[in-house]
Amino acid sequence: MIWFYLLSGIFLGWSLGANDTANIFGTAVGTRMIRFRTAAIVTAVFVVLGAVISGEGASHTLGKLGAVNAIAGSFTVALAAAVTVAWMTKLKLPVSTSQAIVGAIIGWNFFTGSPTDINTLIKIVTTWVLCPLLAAAFAFVIYKITMAALPRSRVHLLKQDYYNRVGLLLVGAFGAYSLGANNIANVMGVFVPANPFTDISFSTLFTLSGTQQLFLLGAIAISVGVFTYSYRVMLTVGNDLFKLTPVAALVVVLSQSIVLFLFASKGLETWLASLGLPTIPLVPVSSSQAVIGAIVGIVLAKRGRGVNMKVLGKISSGWITTPVIAAVISFIALYFAQNVFEQKVVEPINETRIEIQHQNTQIDTLKNSIIYEFDLNEDINIKDSTKMIP
Amino acid sequence: MAVLFKKIKNLEAQIDNYLDMVVKGGFLFKQGIKYFLEEQTEEFESRLVNIDTTESDADNLRRRIERRLYTETLIPESRGDVLGILESCDKVLNKTAETLHQFSVELPFILPEVKNYYLELTDISVLALEEMVAAVRSYFTDINHVRDHINKVQLYESESDKIAEKIKRIVFRSNIHLSQKIHMRYFALHIESIADEAEDVCDRLSIAAVKRFI
Numbered sequence: 001m002i003w004f005y006l007l008s009g010i011f012l013g014w015s016l017g018a019n020d021t022a023n024i025f026g027t028a029v030g031t032r033m034i035r036f037r038t039a040a041i042v043t044a045v046f047v048v049l050g051a052v053i054s055g056e057g058a059s060h061t062l063g064k065l066g067a068v069n070a071i072a073g074s075f076t077v078a079l080a081a082a083v084t085v086a087w088m089t090k091l092k093l094p095v096s097t098s099q100a101i102v103g104a105i106i107g108w109n110f111f112t113g114s115p116t117d118i119n120t121l122i123k124i125v126t127t128w129v130l131c132p133l134l135a136a137a138f139a140f141v142i143y144k145i146t147m148a149a150l151p152r153s154r155v156h157l158l159k160q161d162y163y164n165r166v167g168l169l170l171v172g173a174f175g176a177y178s179l180g181a182n183n184i185a186n187v188m189g190v191f192v193p194a195n196p197f198t199d200i201s202f203s204t205l206f207t208l209s210g211t212q213q214l215f216l217l218g219a220i221a222i223s224v225g226v227f228t229y230s231y232r233v234m235l236t237v238g239n240d241l242f243k244l245t246p247v248a249a250l251v252v253v254l255s256q257s258i259v260l261f262l263f264a265s266k267g268l269e270t271w272l273a274s275l276g277l278p279t280i281p282l283v284p285v286s287s288s289q290a291v292i293g294a295i296v297g298i299v300l301a302k303r304g305r306g307v308n309m310k311v312l313g314k315i316s317s318g319w320i321t322t323p324v325i326a327a328v329i330s331f332i333a334l335y336f337a338q339n340v341f342e343q344k345v346v347e348p349i350n351e352t353r354i355e356i357q358h359q360n361t362q363i364d365t366l367k368n369s370i371i372y373e374f375d376l377n378e379d380i381n382i383k384d385s386t387k388m389i390p
Numbered sequence: 391m392a393v394l395f396k397k398i399k400n401l402e403a404q405i406d407n408y409l410d411m412v413v414k415g416g417f418l419f420k421q422g423i424k425y426f427l428e429e430q431t432e433e434f435e436s437r438l439v440n441i442d443t444t445e446s447d448a449d450n451l452r453r454r455i456e457r458r459l460y461t462e463t464l465i466p467e468s469r470g471d472v473l474g475i476l477e478s479c480d481k482v483l484n485k486t487a488e489t490l491h492q493f494s495v496e497l498p499f500i501l502p503e504v505k506n507y508y509l510e511l512t513d514i515s516v517l518a519l520e521e522m523v524a525a526v527r528s529y530f531t532d533i534n535h536v537r538d539h540i541n542k543v544q545l546y547e548s549e550s551d552k553i554a555e556k557i558k559r560i561v562f563r564s565n566i567h568l569s570q571k572i573h574m575r576y577f578a579l580h581i582e583s584i585a586d587e588a589e590d591v592c593d594r595l596s597i598a599a600v601k602r603f604i
Binding site for chain 1 (some may be wrong): 394395402403405457465466467468529530532533602604
């Protein structure tokens, strides 16, 4: 039965693999700089690595927005997000899995009467707006530097082509890793609180936590999506959506990957915090919007005036329409799941836990300067003012 | 990837070889004209044989390069431009061989007072050809200097026009048969057209160079 519940997440993973990985290798495969088979293998390997090693950060943020604690609830929420993505894609409306899953979680919060953490929501929405802007900024700077350096490099055109291929492959691997790390939360994030897996220890070498196993499953679904359906999407991206030079394509993929990595890397967050710098929120963002942002950055770097404001308007509208539609679908689906199919979509939370959750939210806002220690049996104690909450 | 790097290095060498052959063709042409004007028939005919071989080898090499560029899907963005440039370079080489053949077949009478001008015209046309090859090499490795070479080709081309005109003026004011005058004009035109063809290659090259950075 558990496997059946995970199916909606697996389906989301498959569609992510089929569509979003085209943002990474689309141009390279479309222009035949890299063979599809090579691109698919690299994507599959690095998506799995990214999801298992660094996937927890963004998923934690989704958990704070709403901890879907019953597996039937997780199934319905993921299904609602998947239906939203499929439906909006069919209607040719701009859609992002990240935005759909957030809407679906909010739908669950409304249905179950769980509080929606407004601070987390604001953080997530701000990140969505920041994502294409940051990608544009990165693309602008990297493209300017590349175009200034390339003519001075005196590298033969054929060798430039070779280095570009190697670059596309390396940056593509980084992009796949970042995509896995950032977007696995969309696929399997809602299943984390109701995770059916237990930790597995491989002798003394390493332990694969339950969450990592869940993410591994999601990443495998993404990889299947890559091998079974992404070729067509890659050709469309490579040939129709943006006619970029191979160098510009490399810059676009690099910028997108950096942005996705920034919003997914727990290591970077810890490092920035250790330097006393403001941390970057770990939030699942849309890779498609990052790509469009990066292309706009390149257009601006070329002093082009061809930025289509309609496209930008469409993206912005997606920030609102996608979560709203997903929330409505999620709410309705949960109603049917609970009342028609008699599934438990939420585990009751006692008063104490709700109180602690509320206190946790307040503590989070102070976490860079103060450490708190939780004890379910005792009151909150302030212990030290220099360390971070683990 | 290491295999691809080897292939690329090999192709790079083939392109260099091809361009060397074009330069060699120019050199043989220059020598051939010199020997023709000096009436050293044997030397002239040997240069003619050499230029034929060079031209045919260059043709084969160009075809191999073109095939590899397509079958190995290299430089997808610039492939069309590179093929166009190599093919128009081939036209210049063909022109040198063809002109030398015409000298061999038609044995034109050249007025002694214009012989030096013919030599000068040949020199300047071959300089245009050599500078064109330098421009093509720059397109591959040093895009910033393509413009400098193109400017020189344009200069040599306009200079060749002037020399050819000088020849025609002298020839048509001389007291010889009209057919001989027309014949000499025709040969001046042929030599001059080598510089014209070189300029055409450069026109194509300047667009291709701009395209690489837009």
